[in-house]
Amino acid sequence: MSETTQPRPDEGTTGDDVSGAEIVFDDVVKTYPGMSEPAVNSLSLTVPAGEIVMFVGPSGCGKTTTLKMINRLHEPTSGTITIDGEDIRSKNATELRRTIGYVIQGGSLFPHMTVKENVGLVPGLLKWDKARIAARTDDLLELVGLDPARYRDRYPRELSGGQQQRVGVARGLAADPPVLLMDEPFGAVDPITRQRLQDELMSIQEELQKTIVCVTHDIDEAIKLGDRILVLQEGAHIAQYDTPTNILAAPANEFVEDFVGSGSSLKQLSLARVDELDLQQPVVATVGDPGAEAARAAEAAGQRDVIVLDSRRRPAGWYTLREASRMSALPAGSSTEVSTVDRRATINDALDSMLASTHGGVLVTGRRDEYHGVLTFAAVTDHIRATSEEASS
Ligand SMILES: Nc1ncnc2c1ncn2[C@@H]1O[C@H](COP(=O)(O)OP(=O)(O)O)[C@@H](O)[C@H]1O
Numbered sequence: 193m194s195e196t197t198q199p200r201p202d203e204g205t206t207g208d209d210v211s212g213a214e215i216v217f218d219d220v221v222k223t224y225p226g227m228s229e230p231a232v233n234s235l236s237l238t239v240p241a242g243e244i245v246m247f248v249g250p251s252g253c254g255k256t257t258t259l260k261m262i263n264r265l266h267e268p269t270s271g272t273i274t275i276d277g278e279d280i281r282s283k284n285a286t287e288l289r290r291t292i293g294y295v296i297q298g299g300s301l302f303p304h305m306t307v308k309e310n311v312g313l314v315p316g317l318l319k320w321d322k323a324r325i326a327a328r329t330d331d332l333l334e335l336v337g338l339d340p341a342r343y344r345d346r347y348p349r350e351l352s353g354g355q356q357q358r359v360g361v362a363r364g365l366a367a368d369p370p371v372l373l374m375d376e377p378f379g380a381v382d383p384i385t386r387q388r389l390q391d392e393l394m395s396i397q398e399e400l401q402k403t404i405v406c407v408t409h410d411i412d413e414a415i416k417l418g419d420r421i422l423v424l425q426e427g428a429h430i431a432q433y434d435t436p437t438n439i440l441a442a443p444a445n446e447f448v449e450d451f452v453g454s455g456s457s458l459k460q461l462s463l464a465r466v467d468e469l470d471l472q473q474p475v476v477a478t479v480g481d482p483g484a485e486a487a488r489a490a491e492a493a494g495q496r497d498v499i500v501l502d503s504r505r506r507p508a509g510w511y512t513l514r515e516a517s518r519m520s521a522l523p524a525g526s527s528t529e530v531s532t533v534d535r536r537a538t539i540n541d542a543l544d545s546m547l548a549s550t551h552g553g554v555l556v557t558g559r560r561d562e563y564h565g566v567l568t569f570a571a572v573t574d575h576i577r578a579t580s581e582e583a584s585s
């Protein structure tokens with residue numbers, strides 16, 4: 193965690209400050225040399241500015257090909273693609289690519305370059321001055337949850353898979369492109385890290401309002417992240433293009449139904465966010481407080497445990513009354529893992545974290561890990577009950 197914070201725009205930005213650009217495909221065909229059938233057959237599609245559109249579909253249906261035509265890594269055989277009304281062929285491909293972020297699985301960092309050099313690559317090509325690149329790099333590392341002082345001079349091999357992926361996202365955003373393309377960006381990390389990266393991407397998007405096109409093979413990821421989902425069949429034929437809610441409620445055909453899979457009422461849990469549920473606001477203690485005093489205050493409030501926050505209101509510990517009362521001063525680091533979940537996480541994610549928690553709940557955090565409250569198991573089960581009653585009535 194870094195101590196060099198800078199104020200950010202208030203949370204809960206409205207949609208007024210969209211910085212993304214609209215992408216329009218008009219009758220786009222891509223036939224690879226030697227192939228009898230086109231990989232992409234007559235695709236027409238509008239990706240609205242400032243939205244996240246998730247491409248899903250079986251392997252080989254043309255997702256990656258479609259994505260790579262947007263930044264001209266592949267050229268269409270026929271048809272046109274425009275970004276904010278401008279034909280992408282009006283610029284040369286290299287120039288175009290500097291205005292489009294591109295993030296692929298694993299982050300694809302250059303191994304011989306430090307984190308700072310990787311992130312600053314495109315700004316450098318755009319001839320930004322050194323001070324501006326350095327400031328931008330630190331800002332982005334903060335944004336993706338990596339302490340700049342700790343990580344900027346490291347090499348990719350000195351980072352975990354999840355951290356490399358974060359740097360990949362920072363690099364994609366470096367030159368502040370209106371469009372960000374992602375191809376299975378979180379495919380190579382473990383489920384918990386994937387969940388964190390997804391939550392972070394949503395926070396980032398809330399702040400930046402880019403146009404993000406993201407390929408995934410994971411329907412749950414598509415439901416969680418997408419403003420819209422494009423379900424593709426072979427030849428990039430559109431099976432359905434709609435919001436996650438509508439796709440779950442009314443799959444357009446059998447193909448979509450099969451693809452979305454069974455248990456779609458459970459999948460509704462991937463639509464609801466933690467911050468839509470009621471959080472509890474117990475009495476909290478601060479690092480350094482005498483443990484016995486904190487335990488007495490919690491007990492007087494009818495609580496069975498003590499939640500400890502640091503000076504920046506980030507969770508620092510979560511103890512039973514007995515544990516806390518034995519501590520002369522509540523420590524800065526917890527000896528046990530504190531289960532936290534981002535306020536943008538889905539109810540599904542929260543349930544996963546709860547199963548690993550010994551306190552029958554999780555602490556909910558927002559931007560910069562600031563504590564928001566406690567989500568209890570009871571609140572989640574109430575929600576599930578209410579949702580399934582609604583669905584069956
Ligand atoms: N560079 C290429 N040369 C020839 N055929 C390709 C190339 N890239 C992809 N294809 C073919 O085009 C089709 C679509 O591939 P792709 O866009 O990678 O699908 P997806 O990302 O949905 O798995 C597949 O049949 C694949 O074999």
Ligand SMILES: [Mg+2]
Binds near residue numbers: 255
């Ligand atoms: Mg692919």
